[in-house]
Amino acid sequence: MQGFLSDPDVAARILDHISGESTDEGDVVWREPVANYVSPERYQRELDGVLRRLPVPFCPSAALPEPGSYVARSAAGVPLLAARDEEGVVRVFRNSCRHRGTEVAQGAGCSKSFVCPYHAWTYRLSGALSHVPHERGFPNLDRSEHGLVEVASREEQGIVFVNQHATDDFDWGQLPDMVGGGQRLLAITEAPVAANWKVALEGFIEGYHIRATHPESFYPYGYDNLNLVETVGRHSRVTYPFRRIESLADVAPERRKVLGLLTYVYHLFPNVLVTVLSHHTNLVVLEPTGIASTTFHVYTMTNRTDAGSDEDAKARRDAEFVNDSGGAEDRAIVESIQRSISTGANEAFTFGRFEKAIVHFHTQLRAVLAE
Template sequence: MQNDAELLDHILSHIDNGTTDLGDEDWHEPVANYSSQARFDAERRLMRRLPVPFCPLAALPELGSYVARSSAGVPIVVVRDLDGTIRAFRNACRHRGMQLAEGTGCTKIFRCTYHGWAYRLDGRLEYVPHEHGFPDLDKDNSGLVPVYAVDIRGGLVFVTQDEPVGPGALESLPDLLTDDQVLFDSNESVNDINWKLTAEATLEGYHIKPTHPETFYPYGYDNMNVIEMQGPNSRICFPFRRIEKLRDAPRQNLSLDRMVTVVNRVFPFASVNRLSQHYDVTLAEPESPTRTRYFSYKLTLPIPDGSAPTEEALTRAKKDVAFLASTGNKEDEKVVTDIQAAIGSGANTYYTFGRFESAIAHLHRNLAHYLAQLDELERDIVTIVP
């Protein structure tokens, strides 16, 4: 990926020449891939076999902080252990399967609310009320069941539930979040939309002028992006017009904060967006071909000297969140809602993505590749276990 100084020169050359980044070819994606239950089920199985961001590390600030939610339909709890280690477990009691944690919080122990079995944050089963009732219980082997792997990369906690089909996003992850960014808001929402339609709406600037004529376009450009791929991930940069003021700025240590919107697609389900006054981390939890739950985290911009954000910066960040929610995000939501409603119209057997939309093609190409890997792995498993 280009650094901010390189990005600036790349953008200025597009401005001067009236150009934008172009992919090599267009892409056709079958509409059935957005509506088929079998395809959706395969995507969810793939999600369990890839490292996927579960939450920003900033959501686990204290010893004992935890986040519990479903990922690919499996209840998972991620916790910062009392020694600081980030761990992830299947969120199910080893007695009769009750979930041990809900939402977010901070705790010293996970105590099951059903019969009171208690687990340390490293997963060990610590206490069983009236233990004499379980003469065969092997306490050492009845701890919480960990996921296959936890990785902390780019300020995100990645969870791989089962043996992965490949490195996925971690093959080559761009810089995403820094330690000094403060989490100031988070929310959960549900949309009756296939997760890929929402992802696609963030991955090109071809729509900026027609879709956002009075909200984003007055501050930005028509169809002008820098599009970069890193592994299966992609990064799309949308410059603001005010970036032209930086034409003669010294390139050393140059920062494009407040001069660009940058969408990082963390393959395939997550997005880390560098916005004008804040960062947004959005994690999709596909629930059906037509329904997606979103977990969204808002963080302050990084501060070059690593100091804490000022009250003023925090106020600006919150205003930025409110501005987007009431303007451009609504316009994007209308687009994807309309597409979802027309998906069964029979008008299209495939959607076409042009050379301006190469990051979308990159997402679909890699998704197809990984689904083929999954298919191969599952066929092997069937062969081994008849």
């Protein structure tokens, strides 16, 4: 699988677009029926046939930095629990006690074992059932048959993937160099957004809206409708250059470094984004919580190439700025779309040549649903 462009090639193509007043364009205009955003049947098929069937990023390795680290959250509506064991191996389980189903962990933290809050059945990091209070009440209980139920998972290049149905393999080809095992986690945040997960996603992967939606937040640093849009397999990357990238015109092409001069937004099909900004990287999971609601699970990390606590402060400041300014503007737009969806004004939404990554997403989604 051919990968994304190298940084010097990205820089060259952006400088060409700046001088030519052009942008990357797709070949087709796509009409996506609005029914596909409101149909409960379609929503259920997206959960069962896509989000639970494919390998999907669950969290970055940085969220599980040491033995005992765990992250519990729902993925496609199913409560899961990822934990790193004493040997450093990450496992993912269905977060459901084998006694009567209570979730055995919440949120994120570090623990030697998982003690169910209901009657205190206790599980090791490996998922094995290690303790049952007053066990004589369960004659003949085979503990080895009552460990937490494991879900297929794999940790690769700084990301923990899960595959709930394990019907697909984990071949992602060469993952781009966006997340690595050595990055430090700065924060995990959750934000509910009153919009369908696809509407929420679409807000991240085109730059046609930057000038109109973000006149005072992002646009002063960026361009009007100037982006690179690449696709690799089912995935895509949209590049948002800052105006300061023009300084690279005076740098030899092979020596051009782009970090800090642009934002990369990777869309990892179907519902995960990795945004690489000047001082921090976010892995954002768009978790559907209903047909018209989504929770953003945001894992904020240092950048791959950053080191030292100075960078942490800059990263936190930047993350706050992006979230409170442009991020809030984006969330307001997608919630506005969601409110209007039931008006019946649109039978379809139209995605044009500049919205190529969204066209790619819908093309892929349709293909996976048809498999």
